[in-house]
Amino acid sequence: MNAEIRPIRTPAEQALAASIEAARNTLPGAAGVKKLREAAAEAFIRSGLPHRRVEEWKYTDLRALVREAPPLAAPPDKNAFEQAKKLDPLPRLDARRLTLVNGAFVPELSDIASLEKGLTIVPLSRALAENNRFAQKIGELHPDTYDAALSLNTAFLNDGVLIEIADGAKLLRPIHIVNLHAGGTPSSTYARSLVVAGKNSEAVIVESFAGPEGVAYQRNSAIELQVGDKASFDFIRLQAEGAAALHLSTLLAKIGNDAKFALYPVTQGAAVSRFSVTLRFAGKGADARFAGATLLRGRQHADTTMMIHHMMPNGTSRELMKSALDNESRGIFQGRINVHPGAQKTDARMATHALMLSDKAESVNKPELEIFADDVQCGHGATSGAIDEALLFYFLARGIPRKEAEALLIHSFVAEPLEMIAHEGAREAMLARAEDWLKARS
């Protein structure tokens, strides 16, 4: 652990420590979970919020960015459900909805009737109360180094959703985990979810985040994905939080032999957000894709930090990140591919591109490769630039107004990763989100 030992200093850190202390004896769970929470709480209190001297958080200095830590959200009531319901950012997506409001699983807003054969869905709170086999699986996956946001999430481990897809089960419809925030005053929410996809299983999971526009709520969400041998697993993510929100999110994934895994993160909400991904190739011959789009405007700050570990031979991975940055926004992509000594014949390629839509926007585009095996094919590239004026002129010369021409060019830029989404409904829903973002461009 590289957490430095120092006293809590900022008001936000003090408030978080107090919040942890207050929650300590109220959260459910057996001894195992309590121990997990205690350890995380202690580690967080020691480390405090991450700051720019912590390598992974270099560009998202939470100690500077987070001035206050609002109180823990109260358990949502009927009124909150009603408010939240209207915020579903993908209302037309045909999927099995599992709704979390302020981090709490809400059966009333979830479609948990007539589950397909081989599909199990359990709220985390129930799993913790029953201390069932799911409860014990939480926390199995870890990032490479100590991560304060994840520790904070674990310290408040309480509710979320657990999904199990049995060996050989093929989901007919995508599952949509809808994370909503309700309430007119700032509050903090935590949710932890887990998906275990069995051998040879097939699933498409969409995870979305949304909340009210003007409320400075803070969300800390984490999900663990365990993808079995030969499973095919697509995970599509839409971060469409309200414009004043703070969004911290961790995704930990482990994929087995010959598994096919795809992750499509779309980021367009929140004032400050960070999405951290750690993906491990735990089996040989697995194939992973990461194809993301970030669309920012105003003074938004969004950080995507991705770490991929090729640990076993014959793995393939493709990473494509596209960021369109308008106004005074700040988009960060840090991507690292680690090829471990045993991961011979790894084929990994990462590309990250930023389209600067304003002189005042800022992009950090940092692809990195670390290779400890000799028989591999790896490459990476990064570009950053404004819309090509010569291309734009071609549109103008055909009578297309500048704004519309720009919209077409921006769309063609950001659509590339979204077009890769294999599931048609999810693909169209995400492309529609990108189009809405473009239409709202002034």
Next chain:
Amino acid sequence: MALLEVKNLHAEIDGKKILNGFDLTVEEGKVHAIMGPNGSGKSTLSYILAGKSDYEITEGSVTFQGQDLLSLPPDERAAQGLFLAFQYPMEIPGVATMTFLRTAMNSIRKKRGEEELSTPDFMRLVREKAAELKIDPEMLKRAVNVGFSGGEKKRNEILQMALLAPKLCVLDETDSGLDIDALKVVADGVNRLRSPKRSFVVITHYQRLLNHIVPDVVHVMAKGKIMKTGGPELARELEAKGYTAFEQAA
């Protein structure tokens, strides 16, 4: 009133003078050919007419249908009926040709206060014009000009021209890169568009194109200005003698 009137146009880029007192008057329904050596400023002239902003106009004026053309943004010029067929058409990855054509047509219709075309009407029109130009409909499903051969790109320019039905068509070396059959197809396409209301400025290096698109007026351009103006026979004279004689006249 002439459709286009360019008077004593001087233009430069990064302090480099490219047009040096260029004059041109195009009447309605006429076809003008401009011939001139490499680097004489033909593409620069066409870009300036279309509204590319890279150039500094230091002197002179351009009027189009009696209006000051230079004060209009490029999309407005297109809406008013000016069309440039590019010497080097752009490739636009990620934007489907159909989307591009449709957006262009509807933008122009909107600016003219006309209604947008319905999808079936648009499709019918594109299919008809594409067939006339022997453009494979499959090509229209691809991104604009991406993976098109040189000749296919030029044909695509003429397709756009046919769809947008402009008043003044500036063709910048539309013949270069075309094989003999394609040249005929493109020239036929242009000839179909000829009308008493529509004018053309055809920039070319070769007499061959002018055998198909017979011009009313031929200009020789060198060093950023018109050196000589005549009838179709001037093009043949050029083909025989080359540009040197005209350049020396400067």
